[in-house]
Amino acid sequence: MQLEFFKYQGTGNDFVMVDNRTNFFPKENTKLIAQLCDRRFGIGADGLILLENDTETDFKMVYYNSDGNQSSMCGNGGRCLVAFAKKLNVIQKTTTFMATDGLHHAHISDDGLVALQMIDVSDVNVNPEFVFLNTGSPHHVQLVNNLEQYNVKENGSQIRYSELYGKEGSNINFVKQIDESTFTLRTYERGVEDETLSCGTGATAVAIAMNVLGKTDSCTVNLNVQGGKLIVSFVKEDSVFKKVMLKGPAKFVFNGIIEI
Secondary structure (H helix, E strand, O other): OEEEEEEEEEOOEEEEEEEOOOOOOOOOOHHHHHHHHOOOOOOOOOEEEEEEOOOOOOEEEEEEEOOOOEOOOOHHHHHHHHHHHHHOOOOOOEEEEEEOOEEEEEEEOOOOEEEEEOOOEOOEEEOOOOEEEEOOOEEEEEEOOOOOOOOHHHHHHHHHOOOOOOOOOOEEEEEEEEEOOEEEEEEEEOOOOEEEOOOHHHHHHHHHHHHHOOOOOOOEEEEEEOOEEEEEEEEEEOOEEEEEEEEEEOEEEEEEEEEO
16 A cells, blocks of 8 residues: 655654545554654654544644554644644644644744644642653653763663653653753653654643743743754743643655555
8 A cells, every 4th residue: 555644843853744534544553653653664753643533623633653652742743733734724824633632722823833732731740850740741851961961862761761650651851951041951752762853742841840940930931952942831820831832843844655
């Protein structure tokens, strides 16, 4: 069977996109999904995303990590899927869609930036060495001094597979503060099992964690990731973070047909 695919990237976080509104894709075939994401034997991506019909919203997002397993919410993937939906003329500039963590609103500006509303966050677990929270996916956030030289893959893997997070694991973010509202982060992503150039739910987690820790008083936080820049904004009501928005570029790379 021939599969038409579209490749998108959001600050270097790249995805294989498939229009699955006719439900033709073999979703149970984890080996196939992993092969399509393989950078040597397939198309190459951090994950694969299916755009499907939804009865109550514009479309549904079904996300798979590059290991072939369906996973939790992916912020950059969601932003890229919004751009893909616009390319397919499913939407124009604004949309609502369904993902594994619920309903999402998004907007595409004229300059191609996609702003995606993330889930509200109220449960932020502050520990002496790190912060843990869920922004649609679980995230460990840890400040480090030598971020540029830090071995993200080795240290991230150790924490991800430690007893701290058990079998399910967590995404691991290492952070350095640049100024009162700017932070640089590097992320080890579970399911990819490596450092990625960007992580949207990770950037969201870092922005909220830094606010909780008192590292920033700003409700608009700039995040430098390996693949570019993201902006996270929110409204803080008591201890609840609402109207959380993840904003950044989402760009079409190429499309093609592959035999599967």
